[in-house]
Amino acid sequence: MPIMRTIAFYNLKGGVGKTxxxxxxxxxxxxxxxxxxLWDLDPQGAASFYLGVDDGAGYKAGAVLKGKQPMGNLxxxxxxxxxxxxxxxxxLRNADLKLAETGRGQLRQLVAPFGESYELMLLDCPPTLSPVAESIFSAADYLVVPVIPTHLSLRALEQVRDWLDSKKLKNLELIPFYNMVDRRRALHLDLLVKRPPIMRNGLQTWIPYSTHVEQMGDHRAPVAEFAPHTPAAHAYRALWFELLDRIKL
Ligand SMILES: Nc1ncnc2c1ncn2[C@@H]1O[C@H](COP(=O)(O)OP(=O)(O)OP(=O)(O)O)[C@@H](O)[C@H]1O
Ligand SMILES: [Mg+2]
Structure with a gap:
């Protein structure tokens, strides 16, 4: 049985393409x-919506975090x-408080038993630098961060890196990549051609700005299912393979 890899899709900025x-x-x-x-850790529930598991059936995550239900039930x-x-x-809205009380190791403990059944655990994170984020970071092996090629987004990435450094979360590998790239924009092109140092450890693959990505909401499906022969679909495929290589699965 291979060791499970846990990847958190995270950025403290909202609306950058985590989900x-x-x-x-x-x-x-x-x-x-x-x-x-895939664990949807965002109370907004966008990932649950895309995957069609947003009907409210099943157990309440809050009960699990309080230890009233085994994780597997969820x-x-x-x-x-x-x-x-x-x-x-x-x-899960209350989870912020709960996790703050119980310390940052709790999510790691919740995630660990899944290692027997899964090779990959993907965490879709809310845009925050709260105790929940800290708990997520201690549970994850990799932090995949979508970055829009602008100076402000790069600054946000630096904040995340500095915060990780200050918390001494050394086992967590930061993997940024560019999303929503519009090659007609001079700044996007510049930042793509001459990568700033903080992006050099990131993925080479970038995802273009694409209406097909926006259409995921209509189809409630990944791009490859309803628009397989498009630049966005090809880019996600390339991103997957590059990530696969990186996490040595
Ligand atoms: N490459 C892209 N091209 C065009 N639109 C995109 C792209 N990536 C994401 N989007 C759109 O941007 C919006 C935000 O994306 P998404 O929900 O994935 O971001 P998020 O970081 O998870 O947001 P939140 O912080 O609210 O959780 C969505 O409407 C999505 O369709
Ligand atoms: Mg999201």
Whole structure:
């Protein structure tokens, strides 16, 4: 049994593509026969929506965090083989407080037993630098960070890096990549051609700005399913393979 890799899709900035990337990566992972579990840690529940597990059926995540239910009860099948999900639910709103009380190791403990059943655990994170984020970081092996090629987004990435350094989370590998790239914009092109130092350890693959990504909401599916022969679909596929190589699965 291979060791489970836990990847958190994170950025302290909102709306940069954490959820859409998590969904497309999850789909590819399952498609390439890796048993995958995506945990929607964002109370907004966007990942649960895309995966069709947002109907409120099943157990409440809050009860699990309080230790009233075993974690395994929370997972749901999706319509894709080998891809299962833990839906977000609103009781997770209280998780911030709960995790702050119990310390940052708790999520790691919750995640650990899944290692027997899954090769990949993907965490779709809310945009915050709260105790929840800290708990997520201690549970993850890799932090995949979508970055829009602008100076402000790069600054946000530096903040994340500095924060990780200050918390001495050394086992966590920071993997940024560019998302929503518009090559008609001079700044995007500049930052792509001459990568700033903080991006050099990131993925080479970048995801273009694409209406097909926006259409995921209409289809409730990853791009590869409804627009397979498009630049966005090709980019996500390349991103998956580059990530796969990086995490040595
Ligand atoms: N490459 C892209 N091209 C065009 N639109 C994109 C791209 N990536 C993401 N989007 C769109 O941007 C919006 C935000 O994406 P997403 O929900 O994945 O971001 P997020 O970081 O998870 O946001 P939040 O912080 O709210 O959780 C969505 O409407 C999505 O369709
Ligand atoms: Mg999101």
């Amino acid at each position: 859409t990337t998590a969904i497309n990566v999850a789909w590819h992972a399952a498609r390439w026969k890796h048993r995958t579990l 997972k749901r099948e999706t319509r894709w083989p080998l891809l299962e999900a833990i839906p977000s639910d609103l009781s």
